[in-house]
Amino acid sequence: MRSERLRGAFLAALACLFLAAGAHAAEAGESITDTSVDWPGWSGVWHVASLRDYNTRLVVVSTTLLGASCGMIGSFLLLRKRSLMGDALSHATLPGIALAFLFLVAAGGSGKSLPWLLAGAAFTGVLGFGAVLLVRNLTRIKDDAAMGIVLSVFFGAGVALLGMVQTMPEGSAAGLESFIYGKTASMVLSDFYLLVGVTGVATVFSVMLFKEFRLLCFDEAYAAAQGWPVHTLDALMLAFVTAVTVAGLQAVGLILIIAFLITPAAAARFWTERAATMLVLAALIGALSGWLGSSVSALFPRLPAGAIIVLVAAALFILSLLLGTARGVIRRTVRQGALRRKIARQHLLRAIYEILEPAQSGAPEIHNGFVDLDDVLRKRAWSAGELARQVARAERDDLVAERDGNRVRLSDAGFAEAARATRNHRLWEMYLINYADIAPTHVDRDADAVEHVLGEDLVNELELALEQRERERAMPRSPHRLAGG
Amino acid sequence: MDELTWYPIDTWIVVIGALSAVACALLGSFLVLRQMSMMGDAISHAVLPGLAIAFLVTGSRTSIAMFVGAAIVGVLTAVFTQWISQVGNVDRGASMGIVFTTLFAFGLVLIVRAADHVDLDPGCVLYGAIELTPLDIAWTLNTGGLTLGVPRAAIVLAGVLLINAAFVALLFKELRISSFDPALATTLGFNSTLMHYLLMTLVAVTTVASFEAVGSIIVIAMLIVPAATAHLLTDRLSVMVMLSALLAVVAAAGGHVAALLVPRWIGFESTSTSGMMAVVSGMLFLAAGVFAPRYGVLARVRKE
Numbered sequence: 174m175r176s177e178r179l180r181g182a183f184l185a186a187l188a189c190l191f192l193a194a195g196a197h198a199a200e201a202g203e204s205i206t207d208t209s210v211d212w213p214g215w216s217g218v219w220h221v222a223s224l225r226d227y228n229t230r231l232v233v234v235s236t237t238l239l240g241a242s243c244g245m246i247g248s249f250l251l252l253r254k255r256s257l258m259g260d261a262l263s264h265a266t267l268p269g270i271a272l273a274f275l276f277l278v279a280a281g282g283s284g285k286s287l288p289w290l291l292a293g294a295a296f297t298g299v300l301g302f303g304a305v306l307l308v309r310n311l312t313r314i315k316d317d318a319a320m321g322i323v324l325s326v327f328f329g330a331g332v333a334l335l336g337m338v339q340t341m342p343e344g345s346a347a348g349l350e351s352f353i354y355g356k357t358a359s360m361v362l363s364d365f366y367l368l369v370g371v372t373g374v375a376t377v378f379s380v381m382l383f384k385e386f387r388l389l390c391f392d393e394a395y396a397a398a399q400g401w402p403v404h405t406l407d408a409l410m411l412a413f414v415t416a417v418t419v420a421g422l423q424a425v426g427l428i429l430i431i432a433f434l435i436t437p438a439a440a441a442r443f444w445t446e447r448a449a450t451m452l453v454l455a456a457l458i459g460a461l462s463g464w465l466g467s468s469v470s471a472l473f474p475r476l477p478a479g480a481i482i483v484l485v486a487a488a489l490f491i492l493s494l495l496l497g498t499a500r501g502v503i504r505r506t507v508r509q510g511a512l513r514r515k516i517a518r519q520h521l522l523r524a525i526y527e528i529l530e531p532a533q534s535g536a537p538e539i540h541n542g543f544v545d546l547d548d549v550l551r552k553r554a555w556s557a558g559e560l561a562r563q564v565a566r567a568e569r570d571d572l573v574a575e576r577d578g579n580r581v582r583l584s585d586a587g588f589a590e591a592a593r594a595t596r597n598h599r600l601w602e603m604y605l606i607n608y609a610d611i612a613p614t615h616v617d618r619d620a621d622a623v624e625h626v627l628g629e630d631l632v633n634e635l636e637l638a639l640e641q642r643e644r645e646r647a648m649p650r651s652p653h654r655l656a657g658g
Numbered sequence: 659m660d661e662l663t664w665y666p667i668d669t670w671i672v673v674i675g676a677l678s679a680v681a682c683a684l685l686g687s688f689l690v691l692r693q694m695s696m697m698g699d700a701i702s703h704a705v706l707p708g709l710a711i712a713f714l715v716t717g718s719r720t721s722i723a724m725f726v727g728a729a730i731v732g733v734l735t736a737v738f739t740q741w742i743s744q745v746g747n748v749d750r751g752a753s754m755g756i757v758f759t760t761l762f763a764f765g766l767v768l769i770v771r772a773a774d775h776v777d778l779d780p781g782c783v784l785y786g787a788i789e790l791t792p793l794d795i796a797w798t799l800n801t802g803g804l805t806l807g808v809p810r811a812a813i814v815l816a817g818v819l820l821i822n823a824a825f826v827a828l829l830f831k832e833l834r835i836s837s838f839d840p841a842l843a844t845t846l847g848f849n850s851t852l853m854h855y856l857l858m859t860l861v862a863v864t865t866v867a868s869f870e871a872v873g874s875i876i877v878i879a880m881l882i883v884p885a886a887t888a889h890l891l892t893d894r895l896s897v898m899v900m901l902s903a904l905l906a907v908v909a910a911a912g913g914h915v916a917a918l919l920v921p922r923w924i925g926f927e928s929t930s931t932s933g934m935m936a937v938v939s940g941m942l943f944l945a946a947g948v949f950a951p952r953y954g955v956l957a958r959v960r961k962e
Binding site: 255256312315317320325326328329332335336438443480500 | 690693694695696698699742745746747748749751752753754755756759760762763764766767770873875876878879881882883885886889890917921924926928929930932933934935936937939940943947953954955958
């Protein structure tokens with residue numbers, strides 16, 4: 174554990190160093206390339222934030238919408254452990270764009286008709302997605318390799334086709350490049366309508382089909398057994414992913430749309446364990462990164478909007494990773510610390526109780542008394558310092574009443590707690606010995622509430638077995654000493 | 659249709675393509691078996707900030723600085739991916755996606771700041787310019803009146819290929835066990851985490867060395883496709899590694915020929931060799947998927 178934490182700290186330091194180096198490099202770069210940044214005044218900020226400017230309004234609203242719907246649909250992908258499918262899919266659109274362009278030119282057009290290009294993109298995108306499923310289902314090749322094959326082969330085909338297109342004398346193919354890097358800042362009204370239409374439809378339908386999609390994500394086999402059209406649902410989900418990917422190609426570019434599909438959903442996952450909440454949160458985080466990112470890039474026209482949006486989303490992801498209330502790192506660390514302290518306390522109390530036991534063997538009831546800490550040290554794999562810490566903590570919690578040099582006596586509450594912990598521990602041990610075949614699903618890890626989990630009859634039965642076992646010495650010994658000697 | 663004319667430059671293109679393809683394919687088998695195929699894709703996108711930072715720091719386009727910068731960021735991609743998926747308990751695919759898109763975006767921002775005055779074209783990074791590499795002659799051999807200019811890319815890639823081959827040959831046993839059963843490897847006393855990062859380092863170095871010459875699309879394709887094809891043809895890892903290298907050579911040669919021939923059939927000049935190499939390797943995979951003696955679709959249909 175400790176070495177792992179150390180490594181984490183080391184990596185964090187490395188990351189900071191790296192980022193610092195980046196910032197430094199950026200400063201150094203100014204002398205070479207003279208890319209001074211003009212900081213906008215408050216009026217500029219207000220101008221962008223209030224969406225006065227027509228072009229800004231178009232860009233900000235459409236990236237916000239796209240972020241919301243990508244976040245939502247990305248959540249389904251994340252829950253199905255298919256996050257990188259967006260990656261494969263978006264690369265697989267390239268040959269479609271090139272093919273559509275070729276056909277349009279062959280048909281006598283200019284080749285720059287957006288709906289046709291997007292239809293081509295969607296076509297090969299779906300083809301690629303289908304190829305991934307085919308390879309995975311028909312051969313021994315796993316998911317990741319199937320996606321990699323489709324991604325590289327389709328993208329390679331796209332590059333080859335674009336290579337041909339660019340040698341064509343008629344109709345320049347220059348604009349096709351914008352599909353790869355995005356042209357967020359130069360969006361026009363028709364792009365906007367298309368984007369709103371596609372994301373709107375995809376969002377509304379995935380909300381309507383939420384219950385079905387959720388079951389598909391969590392338990393596909395169960396959904397199939399219930400008689401649901403699993404393949405149709407899968408295909409529908411794929412259609413929505415394709416739709417938002419293709420619509421988003423222009424807004425944030427082929428590579429950066431992947432981030433929109435993955436990052437908000439992964440960030441939302443840290444805040445909740447409920448799928449519905451996660452969906453809403455992912456949509457909000459996606460919308461927020463779209464809005465903030467495009468606003469910032471409107472303030473600094475030199476910065477590419479798509480990249481800024483991704484960086485904002487990444488920042489939100491890191492915040493969620495640390496602060497998330499359900500699975501965030503800080504929350505988990507605190508929870509683990511509390512659990513560790515609780516276990517250590519139980520170990521201490523049980524060790525003291527089990528030292529008291531043999532000293533009073535034969536008596537009808539064990540009484541509280543002084544215990545030598547050296548005996549405790551022999552019983553547990555603790556260092557002297559660790560033991561001293563545990564005893565001090567128990568004193569703070571009023572579990573230890575008196576301390577006399579190296580000897581301690583538990584308080585009444587502490588002794589009761591010790592007796593309870595020992596009893597529960599032995600009952601669980603007995604249960605595991607007798608019912609090992611069904612045990613794993615029924616064992617409560619912190620051995621606290623035997624009665625709650627197992628029921629009264631079973632607990633009585635276990636207690637009887639425990640008593641009997643103490644009388645018969647022929648039974649195999651447990652790794653922990655059960656009673657007296 | 660006129661005849662295909664083959665110049666010495668075409669031979670060099672095939673040689674350079676094959677060197678980089680084999681270098682990738684040697685590592686590919688282990689990536690495919692470890693289910694980390696997408697790592698090549700992630701690294702090849704993520705190295706962008708490394709290139710940009712190296713440029714901004716040194717102020718020049720010298721290969722060494724760029725190479726070091728990109729290789730460091732490539733390794734960091736693997737480290738961050740592992741870190742986020744462990745610390746945050748995130749699905750590894752998702753954490754890979756987050757890391758590489760973020761690094762790519764960061765790189766784009768840096769590159770836009772740098773590229774106003776300098777030719778540091780992201781398109782060149784992605785597609786590569788294999789057709790131009792033979793023109794950059796680093797070394798001239800003079801053997802009995804026959805002058806032979808060896809392109810710089812060929813030397814660099816041959817070096818990387820040698821390193822990868824040595825890595826696979828020397829650590830074959832360790833790589834095999836840690837790929838199939840990391841827990842067993844740990845019990846047997848060698849560090850499978852170290853193996854993982856060594857492999858990732860070499861993937862990063864190979865990626866960087868290759869895409870300067872041939873573009874990242876070849877790297878991504880050659881890391882995965884030949885190894886996956888070989889996986890369909892054999893159950894022995896040693897055979898799989900050698901087969902994938904062979905398939906990579908076939909794809910490289912076939913890709914360049916196809917790039918020269920195929921466009922002519924439909925009335926174009928020629929096209930990108932990188933793209934065609936990926937397509938040819940895809941065709942080989944398709945053939946193996948259908949006709950492979952044991953794991954092909956046909957064989958399995960016949961069995962049923």
